[in-house]
Amino acid sequence: SAAEKGGYDYFMLKEIAEQPQAIADTLLGRLSERGEILLDEVRLTDQDLRDVDKVFIVACGTSFHAGMIAKYAIEHWVRIPCEVELASEFRYRDPILDRSTLVIVISQSGETMDTLMALRHAKEQKARVLAICNTNGSTIPRESDAVLYTHGGPEIAVASTKAFLTQLAACYLIGLHLAQIRGVMYADEVAAVVEKLRQTPDGMRTLLDRMEEVRELARDLRTASTILFIGRHVGFPVALEGALKLKELAYMHAEGFAAGELKHGPIALIDEGTPVVCVVPSPAGRGVIRDKVVSNIQEVRARGARTIVIAEEGDEDVRAFADHLIPVPHTPTLLAPLMTTIPLQILACEIATARGNDVDQPRNLAKSVTVE
Ligand code: G6P
Numbered sequence: 001s002a003a004e005k006g007g008y009d010y011f012m013l014k015e016i017a018e019q020p021q022a023i024a025d026t027l028l029g030r031l032s033e034r035g036e037i038l039l040d041e042v043r044l045t046d047q048d049l050r051d052v053d054k055v056f057i058v059a060c061g062t063s064f065h066a067g068m069i070a071k072y073a074i075e076h077w078v079r080i081p082c083e084v085e086l087a088s089e090f091r092y093r094d095p096i097l098d099r100s101t102l103v104i105v106i107s108q109s110g111e112t113m114d115t116l117m118a119l120r121h122a123k124e125q126k127a128r129v130l131a132i133c134n135t136n137g138s139t140i141p142r143e144s145d146a147v148l149y150t151h152g153g154p155e156i157a158v159a160s161t162k163a164f165l166t167q168l169a170a171c172y173l174i175g176l177h178l179a180q181i182r183g184v185m186y187a188d189e190v191a192a193v194v195e196k197l198r199q200t201p202d203g204m205r206t207l208l209d210r211m212e213e214v215r216e217l218a219r220d221l222r223t224a225s226t227i228l229f230i231g232r233h234v235g236f237p238v239a240l241e242g243a244l245k246l247k248e249l250a251y252m253h254a255e256g257f258a259a260g261e262l263k264h265g266p267i268a269l270i271d272e273g274t275p276v277v278c279v280v281p282s283p284a285g286r287g288v289i290r291d292k293v294v295s296n297i298q299e300v301r302a303r304g305a306r307t308i309v310i311a312e313e314g315d316e317d318v319r320a321f322a323d324h325l326i327p328v329p330h331t332p333t334l335l336a337p338l339m340t341t342i343p344l345q346i347l348a349c350e351i352a353t354a355r356g357n358d359v360d361q362p363r364n365l366a367k368s369v370t371v372e
Contacts, residue, residue, distance in 0.1 A: 049178055049181050049182070052101070052178070053101070055081070055082040057070055057084045060086060063106040063167060064106075065238075065244070066171060067104070067171075071083070104130050106171075107132075120143065130174070131144035131147040150167055159249055161245075200339070204342065211343065211346045218351045219351075225252075225253065229278075231279035236259070239259075241256070270305050278310065280318055284330070284333070301321055308326065308347075309326065314327075314330070
């Protein structure tokens with residue numbers, strides 16, 4: 001009913017709007033005043049977590065994209081190797097797992113069969129399994145050694161939005177927790193990231209309030225035959241997620257690429273007017289990755305692409321290469337997906353509704369896939 005949708009036409013719109021609160025709820029009670037991570041609820045001992053020498057993240061769909069982003073954070077902060085795998089591929093590959101392997105399974109529903117089977121395989125091989133899940137008491141957390149609930153509230157729309165961002169927040173917490181326990185980050189370094197995490201809901205609210213131009217752009221793009229998404233570093237999984245949302249909701253052809261791979265093939269797809277959504281990293285710090293993405297934008301534009309550029313506010317230099325510029329509030333590089341994903345969700349959702357689709361119940365898809 002309209003009441004359940006809180007005045008929105010679709011659950012998806014409501015869930016997108018709820019994201020700042022959902023992130024605040026994921027963080028709630030898990031950060032100390034002094035900026036430490038408090039994860040005593042995770043039933044793995046500090047010793048277990050110190051013994052970990054390898055992390056695998058295993059998931060499907062949008063949850064897999066959260067895992068891809070988590071890899072960048074975990075390796076950077078914790079300095080242990082982290083691999084990310086699709087659950088449907090993981091166990092058939094005969095991965096090397098033992099007692100000192102931490103397998104993090106990510107699932108909104110906690111019922112995805114591929115992910116459950118991967119988790120059982122990991123447990124048989126004696127790995128420790130930690131679930132990141134949104135659904136209390138579901139099968140995946142019940143069978144895992146430990147769980148970190150995302151507390152994002154029920155997600156009704158089939159395609160995942162707020163659950164994705166809360167999974168990211170949970171991954172950041174786990175990464176910082178590991179770094180804290182293992183002593184690889186100083187307390188003040190952890191506290192500095194924690195402070196930025198705490199500020200993200202406010203930034204997300206600001207961003208959500210200025211999505212009108214994205215909506216207009218979406219209506220204009222509704223007849224495009226394809227939309228391409230490019231990014232580097234954490235912007236690469238964000239590009240994949242943007243493309244997935246568009247496929248799921250708008251039934252449009254879309255692909256996400258690592259911007260550096262364009263020249264090895266995908267650039268041949270660019271034609272006069274092909275829309276290319278570009279996720280630009282922050283120019284803060286040395287800005288090396290950002291400069292590389294900017295040159296990739298110039299490359300696609302030189303071949304006729306219509307560029308839709310998502311960049312940090314104040315990054316005025318990108319304006320020259322942007323047919324459409326979507327500014328997002330500043331966040332440190334690793335946390336940026338909490339911002340940059342939002343315009344891509346809105347874009348897909350609006351294109352889909354402009355095409356007359358039911359965004360809550362896309363054709364052929366299920367909220368939770370309980371078959372392999
Ligand atoms: C289905 C849903 C996706 C979701 C994926 C994984 O395909 O339509 O939105 O990302 O399953 O679901 P999970 O519940 O394991 O996160």
